[in-house]
Amino acid sequence: MSGAALALAAALFFDDFSQPDLDALRRAGWVLRSAAGHPGPVGARWEPSLLGLLDDPAQGGNRLLRLRAATDGSAAGTQQSQLCHRRQYLEGSYAARVRFVNTPAHGVDGDPVIQAHYLISPLRHDLDPDFSEVDFEYLANGGWGSAQTRLYAINWQTVQIEPWRSFNQAHERPGALEGWHVLAMQIGAGRTRLYLDGELLAEHGGRAQPVQPMSLNFSLWFSPGGLLGAEAGLRVWEQDVDWVFHAQGELLSPAQMLGRVAALRAQGVQQLDTIRPPEPPLTSPCDL
Numbered sequence: 001m002s003g004a005a006l007a008l009a010a011a012l013f014f015d016d017f018s019q020p021d022l023d024a025l026r027r028a029g030w031v032l033r034s035a036a037g038h039p040g041p042v043g044a045r046w047e048p049s050l051l052g053l054l055d056d057p058a059q060g061g062n063r064l065l066r067l068r069a070a071t072d073g074s075a076a077g078t079q080q081s082q083l084c085h086r087r088q089y090l091e092g093s094y095a096a097r098v099r100f101v102n103t104p105a106h107g108v109d110g111d112p113v114i115q116a117h118y119l120i121s122p123l124r125h126d127l128d129p130d131f132s133e134v135d136f137e138y139l140a141n142g143g144w145g146s147a148q149t150r151l152y153a154i155n156w157q158t159v160q161i162e163p164w165r166s167f168n169q170a171h172e173r174p175g176a177l178e179g180w181h182v183l184a185m186q187i188g189a190g191r192t193r194l195y196l197d198g199e200l201l202a203e204h205g206g207r208a209q210p211v212q213p214m215s216l217n218f219s220l221w222f223s224p225g226g227l228l229g230a231e232a233g234l235r236v237w238e239q240d241v242d243w244v245f246h247a248q249g250e251l252l253s254p255a256q257m258l259g260r261v262a263a264l265r266a267q268g269v270q271q272l273d274t275i276r277p278p279e280p281p282l283t284s285p286c287d288l
Helices: 003-009 022-027 254-266
Strands: 012-015 030-032 052-055 063-071 078-089 092-100 113-120 133-139 150-160 165-174 179-188 191-196 199-205 214-222 235-248 271-273
Touching: 012 078, 012 254, 022 030, 022 052, 063 214, 092 113, 092 214, 092 254, 113 235, 133 179, 133 191, 150 191, 150 199, 165 199, 179 254, 214 235, 235 254
Parallel strands: none
Antiparallel strands: 012 235, 012 271, 030 078, 052 063, 063 078, 063 235, 078 214, 092 179, 092 235, 113 133, 113 214, 133 150, 150 165, 179 191, 191 199
């Protein structure tokens, strides 16, 4: 099926991050976070300039999105990156090809770094009953009270940031996952299914099922507590994203999603958004 036929057959979002620069990324509907706040160490900054687009060193003609995060061990010397697409995502199928890393691109290893791909709605107040979030979070050096390397697959019911109280359904996949992986989600019929490279990791539902349109996001940040000290020098982490895909209202298998992506790329489609935004338009903050 051609890219044009796919666009007519379903409401789709696809981006293979072939934009020439960050301004083009913004024109495609992405927000580069600059707003302060959760998550990460209190006082850390969210720095748009840490996001970049680059040629894929392993595949000629392909381009990648790169997220960076850097720290010298202090909150003031910690910078993180996040990219958000507008709030138009709820039921349907999602996939993204991401590269997880286990060691920094520069400096010594050991900081509790979080590599995340997720969907989220604004948290209007503590324990907001309409809050919605589904995410993958890779903890290369552990964090949150455990040193274990692991991948989280989580549906959030609601949360209170300070003091911390959370209600969610979470699955932990232990072990290192350095390298490229396809993360996939199905949201619909009262259930959320999360997949790693085609393997079902978790199935969630009930009160943790999303109820509000969400933004689509990638982020690279540090878990509060556990940062190495200033004596370790500057550390810089990098995570890459090849592409991201969404079919609205369709529950596709991971293999079917990969087939859609292959068809789009074969037709030279680099960015496509045929999803009708909610009416009235929703605010789309990039601050969580």
